[in-house]
Amino acid sequence: MVLTPEMLRCYVPEFLTSRFLARPAPVDAPGMERFPAAVFFADISGFTPLAERLARRGPAGAEDLSGLLNAYFGQLTALIAAHAGEVVTFAGDGLLAAWPTDGEDLAAMTWRAGRCALAVQAALDDYDVGGGLRLSLRIGVGAGEVMALHIGGVGDRWELLLAGAPLLQASRAEERASRGEVVLSAEAWELAGNNCTGHVLPGGYVRLTAADAGGIAPAPSRLPEELGEGALAYVPEVVRTRLAAGQGEWLAELRRVTPLFLNLLDVDLGAAGLLEPLQLAMAAVQPILQRYEGSLKEVIVDDKGLTLVAVFGLPPLAHEDDPARAARAALAAQRALGELGQRCAIGLATGRAFCGAVGSDLHREYGTIGEVMNLAARLMQAAPGRILCDVATYRGARSHLAFQALPAISVKGNAKPVTVYQPAEPTRGTASPPAMLGRVEERAALIERLRALKNGTSGLIVIDGEPGIGKSRLLADLLERARTREVRSLAGAGDAIEKLRRTMPGGRSSPSSRAWLGPRMSRSAALAS
Numbered sequence: 001m002v003l004t005p006e007m008l009r010c011y012v013p014e015f016l017t018s019r020f021l022a023r024p025a026p027v028d029a030p031g032m033e034r035f036p037a038a039v040f041f042a043d044i045s046g047f048t049p050l051a052e053r054l055a056r057r058g059p060a061g062a063e064d065l066s067g068l069l070n071a072y073f074g075q076l077t078a079l080i081a082a083h084a085g086e087v088v089t090f091a092g093d094g095l096l097a098a099w100p101t102d103g104e105d106l107a108a109m110t111w112r113a114g115r116c117a118l119a120v121q122a123a124l125d126d127y128d129v130g131g132g133l134r135l136s137l138r139i140g141v142g143a144g145e146v147m148a149l150h151i152g153g154v155g156d157r158w159e160l161l162l163a164g165a166p167l168l169q170a171s172r173a174e175e176r177a178s179r180g181e182v183v184l185s186a187e188a189w190e191l192a193g194n195n196c197t198g199h200v201l202p203g204g205y206v207r208l209t210a211a212d213a214g215g216i217a218p219a220p221s222r223l224p225e226e227l228g229e230g231a232l233a234y235v236p237e238v239v240r241t242r243l244a245a246g247q248g249e250w251l252a253e254l255r256r257v258t259p260l261f262l263n264l265l266d267v268d269l270g271a272a273g274l275l276e277p278l279q280l281a282m283a284a285v286q287p288i289l290q291r292y293e294g295s296l297k298e299v300i301v302d303d304k305g306l307t308l309v310a311v312f313g314l315p316p317l318a319h320e321d322d323p324a325r326a327a328r329a330a331l332a333a334q335r336a337l338g339e340l341g342q343r344c345a346i347g348l349a350t351g352r353a354f355c356g357a358v359g360s361d362l363h364r365e366y367g368t369i370g371e372v373m374n375l376a377a378r379l380m381q382a383a384p385g386r387i388l389c390d391v392a393t394y395r396g397a398r399s400h401l402a403f404q405a406l407p408a409i410s411v412k413g414n415a416k417p418v419t420v421y422q423p424a425e426p427t428r429g430t431a432s433p434p435a436m437l438g439r440v441e442e443r444a445a446l447i448e449r450l451r452a453l454k455n456g457t458s459g460l461i462v463i464d465g466e467p468g469i470g471k472s473r474l475l476a477d478l479l480e481r482a483r484t485r486e487v488r489s490l491a492g493a494g495d496a497i498e499k500l501r502r503t504m505p506g507g508r509s510s511p512s513s514r515a516w517l518g519p520r521m522s523r524s525a526a527l528a529s
Contacts, residue, residue: 142169252356323396347379
């Protein structure tokens with residue numbers, strides 16, 4: 001099926017459509033625009049425990065979770081549209097919306113954002129999702145000059161990013177809100193206070209209690225913008241491939257994924273020259289994600305700074321060795337950014353997550369929700385200048401990389417300290433594997449062939465089996481036994497990471513030609529006496 005711009009409309013924010021994609025020429029270079037706007041950040045609590053509970057029910061639970069998420073976000077996006085706001089992105093367990101001035105003054109748009117926030121709290125706070133679980137909201141509102149940047153462009157993949165003081169205001173205001181509350185920054189309150197009432201909090205923040213009309217005109221109607229071909233470049237590959245396959249309403253699913261959270265530590269998000277360092281960082285990281293076949297999910301700006309979120313294991317790029325790919329990508333990104341003089345903090349975690357389309361016909365995104373996402377984000381926060389990963393990532397990647405065990409750390413949301421590791425550069429065959437249990441018959445057969453080799457009889461052994469049943473571990477046990485018997489061994493391995501290009505007539509190259517050492521033949525060894 002050929003993708004058309006209309007098929008992608010709900011996946012492309014109106015904010016982006018009206019400012020970058022409505023131009024006659026397609027976007028072909030990074031850019032930035034500044035304009036006054038109010039911004040609204042809603043943090044939604046309860047999705048993660050809901051996802052974890054429903055995940056225990058398997059595919060049926062994933063479908064139930066998809067229905068609950070779509071019902072909730074459908075109401076939320078409808079309320080924002082009814083108050084003349086524009087959804088920019090679903091950021092983690094939250095939502096970012098904006099009210100650009102577009103002919104009205106900033107005070108009126110800030111009032112609209114505050115009034116919308118109160119309406120959202122009235123309709124969706126303490127939202128019953130069954131089983132004794134409820135969703136709660138905290139909302140922060142900021143206002144001022146917003147910077148809208150489109151960055152990236154590697155492999156024709158662009159990202160929209162909102163930055164500037166209003167984003168930081170909204171994030172910090174949300175942190176000061178309790179469940180069910182709306183808090184305005186001092187700047188937002190100064191603009192909208194004439195038509196609002198609230199309670200002053202420390203630092204000049206104000207808890208909003210009412211937003212009266214006060215003579216402000218009704219929200220202006222907007223004509224739908226026409227999407228151009230450039231919209232494709234802003235839609236993730238996982239969405240494009242599913243839509244192209246005619247799976248616009250694909251089933252929600254539970255997948256084993258490895259998220260990578262990367263925080264840029266030295267970027268000044270309020271600087272006038274913000275575009276250049278961000279584009280340099282994106283130009284460094286995007287090719288690395290392409291090489292290791294991870295999916296860039298989103299770029300987030302909040303009080304923690306600027307964070308790139310990538311996920312390994314999303315369709316159509318899922319692999320048996322995704323934890324190792326993510327760890328290698330993290331090491332490569334750390335090196336590449338270091339060469340640019342940019343420090344970073346990276347967190348990795350591996351586990352099961354809900355994956356699927358979330359939202360409504362007004363705005364929809366491909367969501368990844370689960371405790372594994374929160375853990376990766378928390379490890380990033382605990383890793384200034386380092387890479388930290390959890391035990392599941394370590395176990396999934398230790399046959400490919402060396403790791404250093406670090407003292408357990410406490411992270412928000414975890415009652416017990418979390419065991420963490422730090423990956424190092426790739427190495428093979430430097431450590432003895434732990435004692436192996438089971439596979440008695442297979443090990444006995446291999447030992448017999450090893451004895452025959454010592455006696456001068458050569459032979460060939462093929463270890464064949466489905467992914468994940470322990471072929472690599474069995475081979476590692478054989479190599480260890482060969483070492484203790486002073487049998488010389490040569491080991492080789494391959495990963496389905498590098499893409500080969502085949503030269504075509506006329507000097508063209510075919511990117512579809514790949515060299516795969518698949519899961520059945522991913523390891524080999526030669527032994528000699």
